Every structure is written in structure tokens, then in C-alpha cells.
Amino acid sequence: MTASPETRTVIPAAPQPGPARLPGIGTLALVRAGVELRSFVRERDAVIFLFLYPLVMLALFATVFGKEAEGIGDVTVNFAQYFLPGMIATGVMLTSFQSMAISIAVERDDGTLKRLRATPLPASAYFLGKVAQVLVTSALQTALLLALAALVFDVALPTDVGRWFTFAWVYVLGTAAGTVLGVAFSSVPRSGRSATAVVTPVVLVLQFISGVFFPFYTLPSWLQTIASVFPLRWLAQGMRSVFLPEDLATLEQTGTWQHGLTAAVLAAWLLVGLVVGTRTFRWRRRDDG
Amino acid sequence: MDTTGTISSGRAVRVRGLRKRYGTPRAGFKHAVAGLDLDIDRGEIVAVLGPNGAGKTTTVEILEGFRERDAGEVAVLGQDPAHAGRDWRARLGVVTQESRDLGELTVAETIRATARYYPAPRDPDDVIAAVGLGEKARTRVRSLSGGQRRRLDVALGIVGGPELLFLDEPTTGFDPQARRSFWDLVESLRDGGTTILLTTHYLDEAAQLADRVLVVHDGALVAEGPPGTLGGAEARTPVVRWTQDGEPRSERTERPTELVARLARETAGPDGEVPGLQVTRPSLEDVYLDLIGAAPETTKVAS
Numbered sequence: 001m002t003a004s005p006e007t008r009t010v011i012p013a014a015p016q017p018g019p020a021r022l023p024g025i026g027t028l029a030l031v032r033a034g035v036e037l038r039s040f041v042r043e044r045d046a047v048i049f050l051f052l053y054p055l056v057m058l059a060l061f062a063t064v065f066g067k068e069a070e071g072i073g074d075v076t077v078n079f080a081q082y083f084l085p086g087m088i089a090t091g092v093m094l095t096s097f098q099s100m101a102i103s104i105a106v107e108r109d110d111g112t113l114k115r116l117r118a119t120p121l122p123a124s125a126y127f128l129g130k131v132a133q134v135l136v137t138s139a140l141q142t143a144l145l146l147a148l149a150a151l152v153f154d155v156a157l158p159t160d161v162g163r164w165f166t167f168a169w170v171y172v173l174g175t176a177a178g179t180v181l182g183v184a185f186s187s188v189p190r191s192g193r194s195a196t197a198v199v200t201p202v203v204l205v206l207q208f209i210s211g212v213f214f215p216f217y218t219l220p221s222w223l224q225t226i227a228s229v230f231p232l233r234w235l236a237q238g239m240r241s242v243f244l245p246e247d248l249a250t251l252e253q254t255g256t257w258q259h260g261l262t263a264a265v266l267a268a269w270l271l272v273g274l275v276v277g278t279r280t281f282r283w284r285r286r287d288d289g
Numbered sequence: 290m291d292t293t294g295t296i297s298s299g300r301a302v303r304v305r306g307l308r309k310r311y312g313t314p315r316a317g318f319k320h321a322v323a324g325l326d327l328d329i330d331r332g333e334i335v336a337v338l339g340p341n342g343a344g345k346t347t348t349v350e351i352l353e354g355f356r357e358r359d360a361g362e363v364a365v366l367g368q369d370p371a372h373a374g375r376d377w378r379a380r381l382g383v384v385t386q387e388s389r390d391l392g393e394l395t396v397a398e399t400i401r402a403t404a405r406y407y408p409a410p411r412d413p414d415d416v417i418a419a420v421g422l423g424e425k426a427r428t429r430v431r432s433l434s435g436g437q438r439r440r441l442d443v444a445l446g447i448v449g450g451p452e453l454l455f456l457d458e459p460t461t462g463f464d465p466q467a468r469r470s471f472w473d474l475v476e477s478l479r480d481g482g483t484t485i486l487l488t489t490h491y492l493d494e495a496a497q498l499a500d501r502v503l504v505v506h507d508g509a510l511v512a513e514g515p516p517g518t519l520g521g522a523e524a525r526t527p528v529v530r531w532t533q534d535g536e537p538r539s540e541r542t543e544r545p546t547e548l549v550a551r552l553a554r555e556t557a558g559p560d561g562e563v564p565g566l567q568v569t570r571p572s573l574e575d576v577y578l579d580l581i582g583a584a585p586e587t588t589k590v591a592s
Contacts, residue, residue: 022408028405118353120379120408
């Protein structure tokens with residue numbers, strides 16, 4: 001320590017903890033949300049690979065393939081419009097699943113969780129802070145995707161309430177499922193350093209087989225079947241049902257948007273994530289007792 | 290030590306027969322803690338000394354509620370750490386051994402956020418100044434040096450205004466001046482009534498800070514007492530060393546002056562000097578090394 005004039009080594013006695021009560025969950029969740037959001041925006045990797053990635057991909061693909069139309073017969077849309085739902089779905093997956101899985105794995109490994117465990121902060125406030133961070137980043141990302149598509153690439157956004165209602169429930173279910181699955185998956189990487197390497201390929205493979213980069217109908221049917229087990233396929237299809245003309249439902253596997261099944265699959269994954277996540281969550285590294 | 294078995298409210302920590310072992314039936318068990326008794330009164334600073342692997346950190350982590358015990362009675366601030374809740378946590382401060390976390394927030398942001406977890410925290414600015422991080426308050430944690438990080442750890446441990454503070458090797462990475470300042474801080478915490486359990490490898494730190502020193506070896510207590518009397522009076526008997534007929538000699542005596550005078554008469558050379566003459570009083574470190582050297586090594590048991 002350099003002996004600076006402001007260096008004091010005496011500390012006043014702590015206030016007497018008599019009538020003071022523990023802070024409530026709501027207050028603590030807000031404090032944690034502030035910590036999470038500030039950490040997120042200051043972490044360059046997270047901002048580039050989780051937040052900006054779908055925006056960059058949309059701009060890139062829409063610019064390169066802008067002239068090509070996707071569709072069937074007379075019903076076609078420009079490439080940006082076809083690509084937008086996939087990028088929204090990807091964004092939801094990145095900001096919920098990938099961001100949770102990597103950040104919790106890293107925080108378990110570097111001792112953040114152990115440190116929090118030593119304070120009176122309840123686990124629920126920690127998770128609420130995470131959820132708030134996911135909600136804010138994901139909502140902002142989706143808004144930017146919609147603005148980019150509408151303002152730069154002339155994508156006509158839906159105008160009827162019914163479609164936005166569909167958008168709302170697909171988005172909420174997808175984000176919720178992604179978040180709890182991210183918590184569950186955070187126990188898979190063996191260390192914080194390997195977290196990105198373990199989580200990213202999972203997300204990348206799902207993107208390729210879920211109709212995010214290539215139209216889902218161009219994939220071999222066996223691959224479609226495999227993809228149908230996982231939530232991203234349903235999230236992407238749900239988003240297509242919002243942003244593509246009704247007639248393009250004929251390009252889907254069954255020729256319909258399958259809203260009922262979409263809701264069921266996403267809800268099932270949400271449940272799986274909740275059960276597995278709460279059962280496998282650890283505050284400490286495996287090699288630390 | 291009180292062994293009447295009553296749960297005393299005046300006591301910050303009370304441990305009886307604590308046991309913890311690691312391992313599996315096939316590979317054999319290693320007893321990290323093998324029947325430890327421990328009492329800490331309120332307002333006391335107790336230092337736990339012992340070699341690596343002696344069971345210090347395991348014991349501390351059981352007291353902090355991080356680890357489950359295999360057997361024994363443990364009461365920390367009157368409650369069993371294995372089942373205590375948030376109210377109990379709010380009265381503890383914990384500085385663990387290692388930390389690499391909290392990269393992107395600044396020092397001040399980190400301390401302020403943590404203060405808000407507690408019902409009656411200290412003023413974060415007081416805490417920042419007290420650990421000497423005033424100039425670094427707006428620096429991101431990731432760019433702190435090792436010693437500065439450690440001071441942040443201490444700040445986070447005390448910002449909640451704990452009644453009982455656990456410091457697990459708190460001054461690792463401190464330069465000598467930083468350690469002095471840290472000692473002043475610990476003493477002012479004690480003056481404020483904080484009870485402190487400190488583990489350390491630095492004997493001078495224990496001698497400086499602790500009201501009482503516990504020496505742990507192979508998971509059991511081998512000695513305890515104020516730093517000045519640890520190991521008993523005998524362990525501190527001065528040692529006189531000299532060289533006679535080319536051989537190094539030594540003798541422990543309570544009357545070193547008398548011995549030196551006799552040596553001067555009988556063995557001094559033509560110049561009147563006793564070759565290689567030294568009179569030393571064993572330091573805490575010498576006493577400590579004696580204690581753990583003499584302790585039995587019996588902890589590997591097959592089951």
C-alpha cells in the first residue's frame with residue numbers, strides 16, 4: 001500500500017442491528033439486476049456474441065441475399081423478412097440460454113456464487129436478478145432487430161393484434177424456457193474456462209438444424225424430426241407464424257403453424273429446465289466439496 | 290476451557306468433538322478434522338495456526354455453513370450453521386481464501402451493492418477508506434493488483450457490520466506496509482466489538498493480533514494459549530549456543546547470564562571471547578514449529 005494521505009485504517013463501529021430488518025426480495029432483486037446488467041454491458045464478449053450477433057447476421061444476410069425471394073408460387077417475401085423470425089428466435093436463445101449457461105458456470109468457477117452464499121442474499125434474489133438481465137437484454141435486442149428489419153430492409157411488420165399476441169406468448173415461453181434450461185445446463189461445463197467452448201456448439205448446431213439459417217423445409221426430414229425435439233425449432237416456427245404471410249404455413253412440416261404443439265413443447269422444456277435446474281444447481285465447484 | 294457443555298450466550302463459537310473426513314471406503318478416508326474442540330468468546334480475536342492440510346479451512350468452512358460436518362456439536366452465534374438462515378448470515382462476515390470474481394464492476398459499486406444485502410451495513414465509503422482503496426474506488430475490480438483484491442475481499446467481509454468475522458489467510462499478497470495497515474484495521478474492528486477468527490501462516494500476524502492462538506495439526510488441537518505463553522514457559526526457555534572444541538554446543542537455561550559468565554571463565558579463548566556465542570529466546574515461530582513437529586502423525590485410516 002502506498003501511504004497516501006487518505007489512507008485510514010480505523011473504521012467506525014457498525015450500526016447496531018437492533019430494529020433493522022433484512023431487505024426484502026424485491027429490493028434485493030433490483031440490486032442484483034443492476035449488478036447483472038452493468039456487468040453484462042461492460043463485458044465485451046457478451047455484448048458482441050450474445051447481443052449484437054443476431055443483428056449483425058440479419059444485416060449481413062439481408063444485404064447479401066437481399067434480391068432473393070423466399071416462398072412458394074405467388075406468395076413470396078424478401079429474404080430479410082424470411083430471415084427475421086429466425087434471428088429473433090436465435091437472439092432469444094442467446095440472451096437467455098447461452099448467457100445463463102455461461103455466466104452461471106463462470107460465476108460458480110470463479111467464486112462469485114460462494115461469495116454470495118456467504119451473505120444474507122437469498123438465492124431467489126440472485127435468480128431474479130439474472131431473469132431481469134435476460135428480460136432487459138432480450139427485449140432490447142428484439143426491439144433493435146424489429147427496427148433494423150423495418151427501417152433498413154423494408155420488412156412489413158404485422159399490424160393485427162392476433163399476431164402480436166402470438167409473438168408475446170412465443171417470446172415469453174421461449175425466454176422462460178431458455179433461461180431455466182441455461183441454469184440447468186450451467187452444471188455441464190467442468191470449469192468456467194470451458195463454459196463458452198461447451199455451450200456455444202450446442203447453440204450453433206441447434207441454429208443450423210432448426211431453420212434459422214436455412215429454411216426449415218429444405219432440411220432432410222430426419223433432421224427436421226431431430227430438430228423437433230428441441231425448443232429452438234418451435235421458437236423459430238412460432239416467430240415465422242408472426243412475421244410471414246399466412247399462406248407460407250404450407251412450407252412448414254405439417255402445412256400449418258402448429259401453435260398448440262409449439263406451446264406444448266416450449267412449456268415442456270420450461271418444466272424440464274425447472275426440475276433439472278433446481279435439482280442440479282450448486283453454489284460451489286465440483287472439486288470444492 | 291469450559292467443558293461443562295452448556296450453550297453459552299456469551300460465546301461466539303462453541304465446537305465440541307468436530308469431525309470431518311473426506312474420501313471413499315475403497316480409497317480410504319482422510320480425516321481433515323478429527324475431534325476438534327473450540328471456544329471463542331465474544332469480542333475475542335483468535336488465530337488458528339497450522340500447516341497446510343491441518344484442517345483449518347475445513348473447520349472454518351463448517352463454521353461458516355459452507356460444509357457439512359460428519360460429527361460433533363457446533364454453535365456459531367448460538368445457532369447450528371448447517372441449519373441457520375438469513376438472519377444468522379447477516380451477523381457474519383466471511384473472507385475466504387481465494388477469489389477471482391467480480392471483474393467488471395468498480396470497487397465502489399461492488400461494495401455498495403454488497404452493503405445492500407444487509408439490514409444494518411456500515412457506510413461503504415468508510416469501508417473503502419478503511420481498507421485503503423480510496424484511490425481505487427472507481428477502478429474496475431479486474432484491474433486491481435493481488436494485494437488490492439485482497440483488501441476488497443476484506444472490505445466485502447466487513448461492510449455488513451458483522452458480529453463475527455472469519456478471515457481465512459487475509460493478508461496473502463500484502464506488502465509489509467499493507468499488512469501493518471490491515472492489522473490496525475483488525476484492531477479497530479476489535480475495539481468496535483467484532484469477534485474475529487483468523488487463520489494465517491504468518492506467525493508475527495498471530496502474535497500481533499490474536500488474544501489467543503490455537504495450533505491445529507492433523508485435524509486436532511495440539512496447543513492453545515495467548516501468543517506470549519503458547520507451548521508453556523518451558524518452550525520459551527532461552528537457549529545459549531556456543532562452540533567448544535570445534536563442536537557446536539547448546540543449553541537451555543532460565544539463567545543464561547550465569548551460564549555465559551561460566552563459559553567466559555572456562556572456555557573463552559586468549560582474546561576473552563566465547564566462540565560462536567548466542568543467546569536466543571524462542572519466538573512464537575520456534576514454539577510453533579516445535580509443536581507441529583512433535584505432534585503425532587496418525588490420520589490415515591482404512592475403513
